[in-house]
Amino acid sequence: MSDYRHLLLASDFSEGSAQVAQRAADLAQRYQARLSVVHVVDYLPVADSAYGPAIPFDPELTDQLIDSARQRLAALAEPLGVPEDARWVEIGSPKLEIVRVAEEKEVDLIVVGSHGKHGLQLLLGSTASGILHHARCDVLAVRLTS
Numbered sequence: 001m002s003d004y005r006h007l008l009l010a011s012d013f014s015e016g017s018a019q020v021a022q023r024a025a026d027l028a029q030r031y032q033a034r035l036s037v038v039h040v041v042d043y044l045p046v047a048d049s050a051y052g053p054a055i056p057f058d059p060e061l062t063d064q065l066i067d068s069a070r071q072r073l074a075a076l077a078e079p080l081g082v083p084e085d086a087r088w089v090e091i092g093s094p095k096l097e098i099v100r101v102a103e104e105k106e107v108d109l110i111v112v113g114s115h116g117k118h119g120l121q122l123l124l125g126s127t128a129s130g131i132l133h134h135a136r137c138d139v140l141a142v143r144l145t146s
Helices: 017-031 059-080 094-104 119-124 126-134
Strands: 006-010 034-041 087-091 109-114 138-143
Touching: 006 017, 006 094, 017 034, 017 059, 017 109, 017 138, 034 059, 034 094, 059 087, 087 094, 094 109, 094 126, 109 126, 126 138
Parallel strands: 006 034, 006 109, 034 087, 109 138
Antiparallel strands: none
């Protein structure tokens, strides 16, 4: 197995995010690798009369969510020493966007948090499970204790 050169921390800003971030930072230091971070703002529902009453699409709300995500990502990334050009906020399906970013940025290892229940998808969570099955690089699922 070769050493990792570029790690991607995929953060969802959940309660265990700091634990996952610390694990990614420790690994980056151990391998003397670059560390990048990504957060994906999931698609927002768009009003569709076929589904009954729905929340109408609001571009301002989307912009606010993206701005908030950028601020939270900066707060997570700065203490880890991750430069601004290695922080990405994307919009879409988290599992697909994380895998896409990993491929585009030539990442060797994706670090993501996992939530334990039963079965593979519940064990990892649907996002972590999707990343594991679609990524072309290694994936480390950090078990969250809370």
